[in-house]
Amino acid sequence: MTDRRETNRKSKHRRPPRRNTNVDPDWSDGERIAKYLARAGIASRREAEAMIERGEIRINGRKLTTPAFKVTGREDIRVNGKRVKAHEPVRVWRYHKPAGLITTTSDPEGRRTIFDELPKALPRTITIGRLDLTTEGILLLTNDGGLARAMELPKTGFVRNYRARAHGEITQDQLDTLKGGITLEDGTRYTSIEAELERATGSNNWINVRLSEGKNREVRKAMEHLGLQVNRLIRTQYGPFELSDLRPGAVEEIPAEILRETLKDAIPDQHLPVIEETRERPRKAPVGSRLHRRKR
Numbered sequence: 001m002t003d004r005r006e007t008n009r010k011s012k013h014r015r016p017p018r019r020n021t022n023v024d025p026d027w028s029d030g031e032r033i034a035k036y037l038a039r040a041g042i043a044s045r046r047e048a049e050a051m052i053e054r055g056e057i058r059i060n061g062r063k064l065t066t067p068a069f070k071v072t073g074r075e076d077i078r079v080n081g082k083r084v085k086a087h088e089p090v091r092v093w094r095y096h097k098p099a100g101l102i103t104t105t106s107d108p109e110g111r112r113t114i115f116d117e118l119p120k121a122l123p124r125t126i127t128i129g130r131l132d133l134t135t136e137g138i139l140l141l142t143n144d145g146g147l148a149r150a151m152e153l154p155k156t157g158f159v160r161n162y163r164a165r166a167h168g169e170i171t172q173d174q175l176d177t178l179k180g181g182i183t184l185e186d187g188t189r190y191t192s193i194e195a196e197l198e199r200a201t202g203s204n205n206w207i208n209v210r211l212s213e214g215k216n217r218e219v220r221k222a223m224e225h226l227g228l229q230v231n232r233l234i235r236t237q238y239g240p241f242e243l244s245d246l247r248p249g250a251v252e253e254i255p256a257e258i259l260r261e262t263l264k265d266a267i268p269d270q271h272l273p274v275i276e277e278t279r280e281r282p283r284k285a286p287v288g289s290r291l292h293r294r295k296r
Helices: 033-039 045-053 145-152 172-180 218-225 256-263 290-295
Strands: 057-059 077-079 092-097 126-128 136-142 160-167 194-201 204-211 229-238 251-254
Touching (some): 126 145, 218 229, 251 256
Parallel strands (some): 136 229
Antiparallel strands (some): 160 204
16 A cells, blocks of 8 residues: 655644743844833833843733843833833924923922923923923923934034023133133033124123033033023024924924924934825924925
8 A cells, every 4th residue: 555645634633733832932023122112212221221120021921031132012011010002103392491390200309390391181202302400492302212312312413502691701702712622620521612692781691502412501511611600591492493482381293294304314214203105295394493494
């Protein structure tokens, strides 16, 4: 009797092989969990890695022990028991921060933060850079940690513009010494700062300042280096986005099309909003962007 070979036929009595639930899933088509959480606005990559070390993150019910895992967003990802939602479309808002608010989610001293004052209808956001307690002006908010990180990196070279009111006597020649950079007594080094004396009113001076580093209290310390005391500081521009006539406390979203068009030459594509081709393009750019100035 010859052997009979059957192909593409399964015995109805044969049981399917038992699935090994202990085998790790294939994460090769996703992104690292820390990056995913940063893009979701949960925490920075470094903070996410610390959460993993503390055992605060679970994926599909299993406690994560290494930041090398990759996820696609289809998993059940939980931070301290709270499920992380899939990535929302990238969004950015201009916010006119008033003086007297802290740019953090909470303050141990009980001071008011910007998040106490933002509209309740606004989704969860993080800041792109910071402004100190007494500084007012434009502060960018986003729901995407990856975009925030990309815009804050020094290599991006985004210029910050300020108007400073400073008490004391100063000349333009003295302000011009900041162009070559300065080193403070504590060893802090600031690279080139452009400062232009706008006008003097009594013992106060209005000075326009441009810088690209954005170190902590850089404008104030640079002015103190020249013998001036800053008593009011307003950030009027961050990169291509301007404060314009946005009133204190107001929030205005930057349309996705304008956001992408404005940042496409400076920010990696994966951090920018995806624009569907069928979506109607806006007829004009909103106030507060460089595109608006070019189209007027």
